[in-house]
Amino acid sequence: VKLLTLARDLRRRKARERQGLFVAEGVRAVDELLRSTLPVRGVLASRRLAPEARALVGAAAELRSVPVLEVDEREFESAAETDSPQGVLAVAEAPARRLDAIALPAVARLLVLDGVQDPGNVGTILRTAAALGAAATLALPGTVDLWNAKVVRSAMGALFHHQALSCTWEELAAFLDRERVELWGADAAGTPPHEAGERPRRLALAVGNEGAGLSAEARRRVSRLVGLPIAPDVESLNVAVATGILLYELRPTP
Amino acid sequence: VKLLTLARDLRRRKARERQGLFVAEGVRAVDELLRSTLPVRGVLASRRLAPEARALVGAAAELRSVPVLEVDEREFESAAETDSPQGVLAVAEAPARRLDAIALPAVARLLVLDGVQDPGNVGTILRTAAALGAAATLALPGTVDLWNAKVVRSAMGALFHHQALSCTWEELAAFLDRERVELWGADAAGTPPHEAGERPRRLALAVGNEGAGLSAEARRRVSRLVGLPIAPDVESLNVAVATGILLYELRPTP
Numbered sequence: 001v002k003l004l005t006l007a008r009d010l011r012r013r014k015a016r017e018r019q020g021l022f023v024a025e026g027v028r029a030v031d032e033l034l035r036s037t038l039p040v041r042g043v044l045a046s047r048r049l050a051p052e053a054r055a056l057v058g059a060a061a062e063l064r065s066v067p068v069l070e071v072d073e074r075e076f077e078s079a080a081e082t083d084s085p086q087g088v089l090a091v092a093e094a095p096a097r098r099l100d101a102i103a104l105p106a107v108a109r110l111l112v113l114d115g116v117q118d119p120g121n122v123g124t125i126l127r128t129a130a131a132l133g134a135a136a137t138l139a140l141p142g143t144v145d146l147w148n149a150k151v152v153r154s155a156m157g158a159l160f161h162h163q164a165l166s167c168t169w170e171e172l173a174a175f176l177d178r179e180r181v182e183l184w185g186a187d188a189a190g191t192p193p194h195e196a197g198e199r200p201r202r203l204a205l206a207v208g209n210e211g212a213g214l215s216a217e218a219r220r221r222v223s224r225l226v227g228l229p230i231a232p233d234v235e236s237l238n239v240a241v242a243t244g245i246l247l248y249e250l251r252p253t254p
Numbered sequence: 255v256k257l258l259t260l261a262r263d264l265r266r267r268k269a270r271e272r273q274g275l276f277v278a279e280g281v282r283a284v285d286e287l288l289r290s291t292l293p294v295r296g297v298l299a300s301r302r303l304a305p306e307a308r309a310l311v312g313a314a315a316e317l318r319s320v321p322v323l324e325v326d327e328r329e330f331e332s333a334a335e336t337d338s339p340q341g342v343l344a345v346a347e348a349p350a351r352r353l354d355a356i357a358l359p360a361v362a363r364l365l366v367l368d369g370v371q372d373p374g375n376v377g378t379i380l381r382t383a384a385a386l387g388a389a390a391t392l393a394l395p396g397t398v399d400l401w402n403a404k405v406v407r408s409a410m411g412a413l414f415h416h417q418a419l420s421c422t423w424e425e426l427a428a429f430l431d432r433e434r435v436e437l438w439g440a441d442a443a444g445t446p447p448h449e450a451g452e453r454p455r456r457l458a459l460a461v462g463n464e465g466a467g468l469s470a471e472a473r474r475r476v477s478r479l480v481g482l483p484i485a486p487d488v489e490s491l492n493v494a495v496a497t498g499i500l501l502y503e504l505r506p507t508p
Contacts, residue, residue: 124492130488131484245502
């Protein structure tokens with residue numbers, strides 16, 4: 001029952017930050033979590049969890065000596081944050097990642113989230129950044145918490161190994177300066193990537209809020225704006241799709 | 255009350271197809287719909303709809319002489335399909351689009367959905383295809399209904415003007431053959447687009463199911479597989495992100 005209380009508490013960002021813990025919900029996320037290197041405190045399973053899923057999660061948990069607690073459906077739902085969480089969640093330790101511990105290769109791409117608010121978008125962006133080989137994803141204030149259960153779920157395991165962490169503008173600026181990383185920004189009116197000329201060896205791309213785009217602070221700090229030309233009868237691309245296209249277009253060329 | 259009954263009925267695909275009607279939910283989708291050229295039968299508003307939203311939708315509806323019906327919150331929820339639908343929906347006529355009415359320019363890109371099942375993904379893909387200038391999006395059997403309320407909502411208005419329609423493999427094959435459109439398929443193991451050589455003037459890209467990828471039928475019919483190289487510790491890209499990158503990479507070059 002302690003695990004149940006803990007999971008309920010961890011729906012609040014403050015509680016997650018204070019305890020250094022987060023919740024992964026759904027069979028896929030729990031399975032990915034148990035295969036990761038992160039310490040897992042326990043698994044909470046609803047009695048209505050499908051038998052095959054129960055067996056899969058149970059085997060993975062046993063392999064790592066992680067306790068599995070069965071609870072009533074109603075108790076489970078009182079702790080779950082996402083819709084249709086399939087009746088399983090796990091509580092784990094969030095990795096203590098620090099900007100100054102990130103070791104960048106000579107040629108690197110980074111992603112900067114400047115006020116992206118939809119957890120599904122942020123999760124998809126993290127999955128995309130990891131898939132396309134970004135060295136890290138840095139979330140600025142105004143961005144949804146990276147350890148929000150819906151972000152964890154949409155990231156499909158990417159959060160467990162990709163270097164994703166939150167930082168302030170000051171910390172980011174010091175890091176980019178020290179590591180000689182150039183900062184570009186994504187904006188619908190920016191230069192198309194194929195016309196943007198030579199890419200810096202180390203490049204960070206900042207993407208902004210779903211509705212408002214990049215913040216004033218970001219606009220002051222970027223050295224260049226890149227964007228994708230779109231049809232006049234469409235307002236915008238989805239931010240995760242635009243980020244994917246730009247990261248791919250700006251990938252290091254061999 | 256007739257509109258309420260109608261909206262409830264239209265949650266079923268069969269009812270949508272029989273009546274040639276669909277439902278748009280949420281302020282954004284209803285507003286986009288009222289700005290489109292599609293005939294709108296009526297707007298259903300919950301009494302808890304925010305006053306500014308009520309005013310916005312009311313003004314747009316009046317401009318088009320569309321009746322607005324107010325109902326109790328519980329009645330509204332009995333008709334709404336998406337989560338948090340903001341208390342407003344509209345019933346409209348789905349355009350009667352036909353493959354043989356699509357006029358292709360000399361250089362064209364088309365998108366083919368081969369069993370894409372998540373409505374959010376399909377909506378985002380439609381928005382992306384419209385934004386990147388695809389001439390049409392053709393949905394094969396096994397793909398979620400294009401007029402599902404969650405697809406309509408995620409498409410952000412793209413469905414109202416982009417040539418999106420459902421067809422069979424036979425209809426698609428006859429159309430591609432007659433219009434001299436080459437069919438390529440998206441597959442993680444396919445050739446990266448920048449190595450795929452010269453693009454045909456008219457090219458259709460088929461994208462497959464979120465888990466299983468392209469169907470056996472699609473694999474038989476495509477002349478080439480293209481795909482994006484991803485990091486070894488990530489299973490896949492989200493299908494909407496992958497579609498966006500491939501469509502952009504395969505865009506006609508001037």
